[in-house]
Amino acid sequence: MKNGNLTRSGIQFEEPLLFENSTPGRKGCSFPTWKGKKHDIPPALARRQPARLPEISEPEVIRHYTRLSQWNFSIDTNFYPLGSCTMKYNPRLNEEVARYTGFAHVHPLQPQETVQGCLQLMYELERYLAEISGLSAVTLQPAAGAHGELTGILIMQAYLQSKGEKRRKILIPDSAHGTNPATAAFGGFEVVQIRTGRDGILTPEVLREYMKPDVAGLMLTNPNTLGLFERQILEVTGIVHEGGGLVYGDGANMNALMGKAKPGDLGIDILHFNLHKTFTTPHGGGGPGAGPVAVKKFLEPFLPVPRINMLPGGGAASAGGGPASGWSGAPTYALDFDQAQSIGRVRAFFGNFGMLVRAYTYIREMGPDGLQRASELAVLNANYIKARLLPHYHLPFGEGTLHEAVFSDKKQKDFHVSTLDIAKRLIDYGYHPPTIYFPLIVFGALMIEPTETETKSTLDQFCDAMIAIAQEAQTDPEKLQKAPHLSGHRRLDEAKAARELKVRYQF
Numbered sequence: 001m002k003n004g005n006l007t008r009s010g011i012q013f014e015e016p017l018l019f020e021n022s023t024p025g026r027k028g029c030s031f032p033t034w035k036g037k038k039h040d041i042p043p044a045l046a047r048r049q050p051a052r053l054p055e056i057s058e059p060e061v062i063r064h065y066t067r068l069s070q071w072n073f074s075i076d077t078n079f080y081p082l083g084s085c086t087m088k089y090n091p092r093l094n095e096e097v098a099r100y101t102g103f104a105h106v107h108p109l110q111p112q113e114t115v116q117g118c119l120q121l122m123y124e125l126e127r128y129l130a131e132i133s134g135l136s137a138v139t140l141q142p143a144a145g146a147h148g149e150l151t152g153i154l155i156m157q158a159y160l161q162s163k164g165e166k167r168r169k170i171l172i173p174d175s176a177h178g179t180n181p182a183t184a185a186f187g188g189f190e191v192v193q194i195r196t197g198r199d200g201i202l203t204p205e206v207l208r209e210y211m212k213p214d215v216a217g218l219m220l221t222n223p224n225t226l227g228l229f230e231r232q233i234l235e236v237t238g239i240v241h242e243g244g245g246l247v248y249g250d251g252a253n254m255n256a257l258m259g260k261a262k263p264g265d266l267g268i269d270i271l272h273f274n275l276h277k278t279f280t281t282p283h284g285g286g287g288p289g290a291g292p293v294a295v296k297k298f299l300e301p302f303l304p305v306p307r308i309n310m311l312p313g314g315g316a317a318s319a320g321g322g323p324a325s326g327w328s329g330a331p332t333y334a335l336d337f338d339q340a341q342s343i344g345r346v347r348a349f350f351g352n353f354g355m356l357v358r359a360y361t362y363i364r365e366m367g368p369d370g371l372q373r374a375s376e377l378a379v380l381n382a383n384y385i386k387a388r389l390l391p392h393y394h395l396p397f398g399e400g401t402l403h404e405a406v407f408s409d410k411k412q413k414d415f416h417v418s419t420l421d422i423a424k425r426l427i428d429y430g431y432h433p434p435t436i437y438f439p440l441i442v443f444g445a446l447m448i449e450p451t452e453t454e455t456k457s458t459l460d461q462f463c464d465a466m467i468a469i470a471q472e473a474q475t476d477p478e479k480l481q482k483a484p485h486l487s488g489h490r491r492l493d494e495a496k497a498a499r500e501l502k503v504r505y506q507f
């Protein structure tokens with residue numbers, strides 16, 4: 001076992017597989033002996049060889065998983081400045097509310113009159129997200145941002161079909177997140193990449209070149225992945241609309257805009273939220289997400305079903321005469337499957353309901369002023385990091401940074417030190433590296449997003465580490481090229497890891 005001499009500096013991840021700790025004959029639990037006859041099991045289903053499971057004791061299993069859980073790098077343990085991902089702290093209050101038995105133990109197939117509170121929560125969350133986005137109607141079904149994008153693209157397609165239009169192309173700026181072109185292609189559109197202007201934003205001049213009659217729409221992220229507000233957005237969305245197209249807004253960066261600007265007012269027709277980014281629901285490790293989609297009024301008929309309706313005055317008729325009908329005067333919430341133009345379901349039941357409860361709790365806890373303040377502090381924190389690191393790192397697009405700052409390794413290149421070296425060295429200092437080599441239009445990008453939930457002292461410690469690394473690049477470049485030094489593993493051969501995938505344990 002390698003666990004005995006664990007050192008606690010740098011990020012440590014080292015744990016043998018359960019299979020590697022297997023000892024023949026060792027048992028973790030005891031079952032009663034099988035008293036039936038052999039032929040009780042149909043021969044086709046009977047095992048010919050014992051299952052190849054690790055043979056280990058119960059304490060070994062518990063320790064294995066407990067150690068793994070402790071070695072997980074998370075926002076609850078450390079600063080996690082992953083750009084574009086909005087790794088903000090998840091308030092414990094959200095967790096407490098999500099665990100209320102009325103939410104946690106409800107079954108999605110229960111009769112509607114027994115889940116009125118859940119329906120009310122979803123209905124109100126839709127209204128809040130509509131208010132924040134400046135759009136009319138919302139679906140909560142999509143399970144992630146990319147899934148929201150797909151929902152939006154399907155809505156766009158259904159809308160164009162309803163008008164008998166055959167537009168095949170979607171315009172996407174070269175600064176976009178990779179999910180945007182992937183979604184458009186998956187939805188059956190042809191992707192046309194358009195170039196970002198010299199100051200990092202989309203210009204009306206360039207857009208006009210591409211806005212042809214076969215263009216279905218534009219997918220735009222605002223603020224974009226350089227952390228910059230699209231200053232020409234009103235003209236940009238105007239050009240798309242004049243040309244008969246729709247504007248899809250990637251709302252992953254709403255953390256910079258809450259209470260400051262409404263995408264609907266900026267000409268966005270369809271927008272997805274990432275509740276697991278902006279609205280503090282837990283995030284990372286492939287856990288559940290939520291990517292609600294908001295649309296303008298004219299697109300509402302195309303939203304996924306079921307819709308959630310509020311029937312004012314306790315409309316007991318459609319609630320089926322359950323307890324809700326006894327609450328005289330109270331609104332009743334009812335599911336509506338009857339939408340002829342709907343794109344249908346995009347997810348079983350109602351999406352990741354637990355995420356919806358957390359986001360709802362967060363919004364109610366913060367209130368409009370609190371959400372606005374969160375965006376202001378997120379922008380302030382990113383600009384603080386930008387100001388402290390600017391003397392040490394190259395910042396290709398510096399004008400108007402909002403919630404994240406994108407540096408490059410241009411200054412360190414002189415010493416043969418790259419973004420990857422800087423990221424690996426940060427591990428020695430105990431930090432999760434920021435997002436690297438994205439967006440693609442910044443060579444050697446280091447994309448830092450602190451979020452509003454970090455204190456100035458945390459930001460200072462991180463900046464101190466980044467500045468120390470910039471100095472090491474000049475004095476001891478080899479140290480960076482060979483980093484990390486304090487982690488359980490030295491630097492991996494990433495090309496080999498990608499080409500020779502080992503996804504299965506060999507016995």
Ligand SMILES: *Cc1c(COP(=O)(O)O)cnc(C)c1O
Binds near residue numbers: 144145147252274289
């Ligand atoms: C995170 C992100 C997405 C994708 O969202 P997921 O929830 O990860 O699917 C799309 N666009 C941008 C700009 C993002 O940051």
